[in-house]
Amino acid sequence: MSEALAVIHTRVARETIASARALILDVDGTLAETEEVHRRAFNEAFAESGLDWFWDQVTYARLLRVAGGKERIRAFDQRNPIPSLSFAEIAELHRIKTARYAALIAAGGCPLRPGVRAFLGNARRRGQRLAIATTTSHGNIDALLSVALGLDWADLFETIVAGDDVPRKKPAPDVYLEVLARLGLAPADCIAVEDSGNGFAAASQAGIPAIITRSAYFGDDDFAGAFLVVDDLSGIDD
Numbered sequence: 001m002s003e004a005l006a007v008i009h010t011r012v013a014r015e016t017i018a019s020a021r022a023l024i025l026d027v028d029g030t031l032a033e034t035e036e037v038h039r040r041a042f043n044e045a046f047a048e049s050g051l052d053w054f055w056d057q058v059t060y061a062r063l064l065r066v067a068g069g070k071e072r073i074r075a076f077d078q079r080n081p082i083p084s085l086s087f088a089e090i091a092e093l094h095r096i097k098t099a100r101y102a103a104l105i106a107a108g109g110c111p112l113r114p115g116v117r118a119f120l121g122n123a124r125r126r127g128q129r130l131a132i133a134t135t136t137s138h139g140n141i142d143a144l145l146s147v148a149l150g151l152d153w154a155d156l157f158e159t160i161v162a163g164d165d166v167p168r169k170k171p172a173p174d175v176y177l178e179v180l181a182r183l184g185l186a187p188a189d190c191i192a193v194e195d196s197g198n199g200f201a202a203a204s205q206a207g208i209p210a211i212i213t214r215s216a217y218f219g220d221d222d223f224a225g226a227f228l229v230v231d232d233l234s235g236i237d238d
């Protein structure tokens with residue numbers, strides 16, 4: 001792209017972001033690079049439960065195509081002809097994992113990605129409405145953002161829709177459609193901020209233009225048709 005075209009592209013991007021009625025943000029991979037903490041929490045839960053499972057980064061990168069921790073555990077268990085865990089055992093294993101995730105975040109935190117804090121502050125200064133649309137749980141959102149943004153983090157967001165609030169997780173559009181319904185806005189009035197192919201598909205199926213901020217586990221996903229693809233949110237709307 002020529003420099004002149006890049007300047008125009010950047011200006012259009014800034015104007016489009018500034019004119020959106022609402023900005024709807026994903027959490028894992030978008031606000032913070034949390035998936036390595038999730039992966040560690042899964043492995044600690046497996047060990048605590050006496051399972052000889054261990055998800056290395058290559059295995060986890062493949063399993064991340066399955067949205068949702070409980071669904072991810074089930075997908076891994078079903079690699080065997082005779083799965084070993086019942087639904088109740090998967091739910092209990094995921095509860096342990098979620099507790100480990102919260103403990104890991106509380107112990108070491110997981111910093112916001114570059115540009116996220118400024119992006120949220122700019123939106124607030126413009127008087128734009130902010131929402132969250134994520135696959136993870138409310139508990140995990142609170143664990144992450146109460147450290148990263150402070151205990152009053154929820155005051156920033158008008159509505160928060162998590163994975164278990166809707167019938168289907170990403171790439172289904174359910175979380176985004178629920179956010180739109182709660183905000184009373186049309187898709188074209190909003191912009192979604194995502195990091196993964198599943199998240200981009202969910203926002204796109206809901207008709208919402210998406211900004212992609214490439215993350216560690218999804219850098220190679222196909223984001224053709226995204227409004228904007230960036231390495232991170234630094235300077236995107238300054």
Ligand code: XBP
Pocket residue numbers: 026027028029030035038066067068069070133134135136137140163170196199
């Ligand atoms: C990412 C996910 C989640 C997390 C793990 O969510 O797919 O499943 O990997 O969290 P998003 P849970 O990018 O939509 O924020 O174990 O709570 O599912």
Ligand code: MG
Pocket residue numbers: 026027028029030194195196199
């Ligand atoms: Mg994500």
